[in-house]
Amino acid sequence: MTFKHFIKTITFIEILKGMALTLRRMFSKAVTIQYPDERRKIAPGFRGQHALSKRGGKAKCVGCGLCATICPSQCISITREKGQVTKYQIELLRCIYCGFCVEACPYGAISLTENYEYSAYNKQDLMMTKEKLLSNWDKYMPGTKGEEYYKKFWRPMSEDFGTPPGQAMYGGKR
């Protein structure tokens, strides 16, 4: 034990330094958000509860099953009968909110809304049926919000990285 170390030990200098820090922190502003009264600002492109988008009052979904195929937790199940989507179900308890379904959909038919407060007391309420998903679109994506949402966050990659319009082509086809 060197002399310096000895002095450090008997004067509690390190503990006192730590105590000075905690005392300073005591007078700084707390970071707590008082949840039901205050809410965190939702970031753009937030991935919350799902919704099936509509065009002209009807669902865009054609039941191709790409979303169900790509879903890593396999929480989407789709049934088609006679060219009609008869069942479209999402199990919210299994969903991991990765957004792959939105990315896979060729029609922009499924979206993730900004709603994250949907806790329930039973499992059945967390099984999203087609009707519930369609009503979610009206509820959380009113007006042009839904269209803008797709344009901003989920537009096809070809729009950014595709062939520029002015490029010369063979045979006049692009």
Place this chain on the structure above:
Amino acid sequence: MNMANVISPSTVDALIKFGIDVAIILLKIVIVLAIGLLHVAYATYFERKVIGHMQVRLGPMRVGPHGLLQPFADGIKLFFKEDIIPAQADKVVFYIAPIIFMAAAMVNLSVIPFDANFVIADINVGLLFIFAMAGIGVYGIFISGWASNSKYAFMGGLRSSAQVISYEIAMGLSLVGVMMMAGSLNLSDIIRAQGESIFGMYAIPQFIGFIVFVIAAVAETNRTPFDLPEAESELVAGYFTEYSSFRFALFFLGEYIAMILMASLCTICFLGGWTLPWYVLKIFPFLSYVPGVVWFVLKVYAFFFFYYWIRATVPRYRYDQFMAIGWKILIPVAIGNILLTGLVKIILKEVL
């Protein structure tokens, strides 16, 4: 039929006097208990608030304005919880343990002088009485650990009794310097002697003893950084792991009353109790109109804040480090302090 025919008037007078004395003591007990329990309730609240703010949180906020009613909500919750007793527990001992623990802590409040003339039992061995009762409190801890018939509780009880016993030595020795300077074991006399001394409070001439006492007081009440008996990561909750409902609340109460007691003891022996140092009164003469109990309570609160502050800052010690601090450092230092105090006392006597 006259009373005077049965017993003589002088006996009646003596009986009335005795009755009045008993009534006064009972009143004092009620006051001290009520205020003490209220302090325990709000000590938990302020602990959570202070530590919360030190960790850049808010602490309790939902019950009442700024969570001010939180202690009552907690108390009601504890009272109505199910009282679970382990099937293999030693029932009788299991029932007695929290009562011993809390009673041993509460009895100590009777010898604490809160103001110049406010003390329930003004006994001349006050300091020894407190040590004796702290020693009995260990039984509560230890037999609760034994009666629970659980590994965690047993280990916690063992650790706690080892800790309290070894730190009691350091604490007792650190207070010997104060006894030597005051020349008394009566707590009121210690405060009076302090008020008349040159420094006004013994924390200045007895600073070695003061530091040893503060460390030992934190260890004695099983608080962080010395809360090894309750080390959550190792022992779940220590000796009261198996206790629930109001029996748990009794342990909790006992612990906080022990904290109040240690804070009071520090105030009495080192910070001058209800008195202020004469040099402070010389600079601010108007302060002498403030009742002494205010100063006493303020000093106790300051020590309480220190408890919370150190809990928010320092991590828990390892068990062997902790024992080494007690036996290899604190006890020799305290003994050295006694020697030093004695030497200075002899020299001063020779010179003057």
